[in-house]
Amino acid sequence: MTHEISRWIKKNLVTRYIKTECPERRKCLQALEEILDNEAPEDMESEYKAHIDQCWSCFQDYKLERAIRQLIKIKLERKPVPDKLLEVIKTRISESE
Amino acid sequence: MIAMGESIQQLNKAGKDKLFEMELLPHLSSLYNFAYSLTSNQDDSDDLVQETFLKAYKFLNSYQSGTNAKAWLFRILKNSFINDYRKSSKEPPKVDYQEVESYYNSDDVDIKMTTDLRVDAVNGMMGDEVAMALNNLDVDYRTIIILCDLEGFKYEEMAKILDIPIGTVRSRLHRARQLLKEQLLEYSQKMGFTKRKN
Numbered sequence: 001m002t003h004e005i006s007r008w009i010k011k012n013l014v015t016r017y018i019k020t021e022c023p024e025r026r027k028c029l030q031a032l033e034e035i036l037d038n039e040a041p042e043d044m045e046s047e048y049k050a051h052i053d054q055c056w057s058c059f060q061d062y063k064l065e066r067a068i069r070q071l072i073k074i075k076l077e078r079k080p081v082p083d084k085l086l087e088v089i090k091t092r093i094s095e096s097e
Numbered sequence: 098m099i100a101m102g103e104s105i106q107q108l109n110k111a112g113k114d115k116l117f118e119m120e121l122l123p124h125l126s127s128l129y130n131f132a133y134s135l136t137s138n139q140d141d142s143d144d145l146v147q148e149t150f151l152k153a154y155k156f157l158n159s160y161q162s163g164t165n166a167k168a169w170l171f172r173i174l175k176n177s178f179i180n181d182y183r184k185s186s187k188e189p190p191k192v193d194y195q196e197v198e199s200y201y202n203s204d205d206v207d208i209k210m211t212t213d214l215r216v217d218a219v220n221g222m223m224g225d226e227v228a229m230a231l232n233n234l235d236v237d238y239r240t241i242i243i244l245c246d247l248e249g250f251k252y253e254e255m256a257k258i259l260d261i262p263i264g265t266v267r268s269r270l271h272r273a274r275q276l277l278k279e280q281l282l283e284y285s286q287k288m289g290f291t292k293r294k295n
Contacts, residue, residue, distance in 0.1 A: 033271060037245060039252055067219040068278060072246040075224040076231070081129045085143055086122070089150045093117065096154060 022057045149174040168254045218285035230280035238273035
C-alpha cells in the first residue's frame with residue numbers, strides 16, 4: 001500500500017513538476033537578473049511581469065532571487081570605519097605635496 | 098565645486114584639499130567596507146583605504162570633478178589590492194571560470210527543494226550567516242556581489258572598476274550568485290531549516 005502511494009505521488013508530482021517547468025527558464029532567469037539589477041529595458045520588465053502572472057516556475061524563481069538580493073542588502077552588516085582612519089588620511093594628505 | 102572654466106590642474110593646494118574633502122572623502126565608509134570584503138582584515142583594510150586616498154589625491158588631475166567619484170575610487174582600491182596586497186600575500190587560487198560555467202550550466206546546483214522552502218530558508222538567515230556564506234566565495238565572486246548588490250553599481254561601472262568586459266560582468270555575477278545560493282541553502286540544510294528533496 002505504502003509503495004503504491006509512493007509510486008502514485010512520485011508519478012503525479014514528477015509529471016506535474018515537468019508540466020509546470022518553464023520551457024524558456026534559462027532565458028527567463030537571465031531576464032530576471034537584469035530586472036532585479038535595474039539593468040533591463042522597461043519593455044523587458046513589463047513582459048516578464050506578464051509572464052510570471054502565467055508561469056508558476058518563473059514566479060518561484062522571482063521570489064527566490066528577490067529574497068537573496070534583499071538578504072544581502074538588509075542583513076549584511078556594514079563594518080564601522082575605525083575612528084582614527086579619517087584623521088590619519090587627512091593628516092597624510094596635508095603632509096603630502 | 099570648480100568654477101566655470103577652471104580645471105583641477107589650476108587649483109592650488111587649498112582648492113585641491115577642498116575638492117578632495119567634498120567629493121572623495123564622503124565615500125570612506127563604502128571604500129572601507131569594500132577593502133574589508135577583499136582583505137577580511139582590519140589593519141589591511143586601513144592600509145588599503147589610506148593608500149587609495151593618497152593615490153587619488155596624487156592623481157587628482159586625472160579625476161573629472163562631478164563625475165562618478167565613487168567608481169573612480171573603487172577602481173583605484175581594486176588595483177591597489179591586486180598590485181600591492183595580493184602580490185605580497187599568499188596568492189589565492191584563481192577561479193577557472195570556464196570550468197565553473199560548464200558545471201553551473203547543469204543548472205541550479207544539486208539542491209532540489211521547493212522554492213517556498215528555499216525562500217523561507219533565505220528569509221530566516223541571520224547577518225552572520227550571510228557574511229560567512231559570502232566570505233566562503235572566491236574573492237572575485239565576493240567582490241562582484243558586493244559591488245552590485247551592496248554598493249549598487251551598474252554593470253557598466255563594474256566593468257570599468259574591474260577592467261573586464263560587460264559580458265564578463267554578467268556571467269561572473271550570475272555564477273557568483275549561484276555559488277552564494279548554494280552556500281546559503283547548504284548552510285540552511287545543516288542548520289535543519291530545510292531538508293534535501295530526493
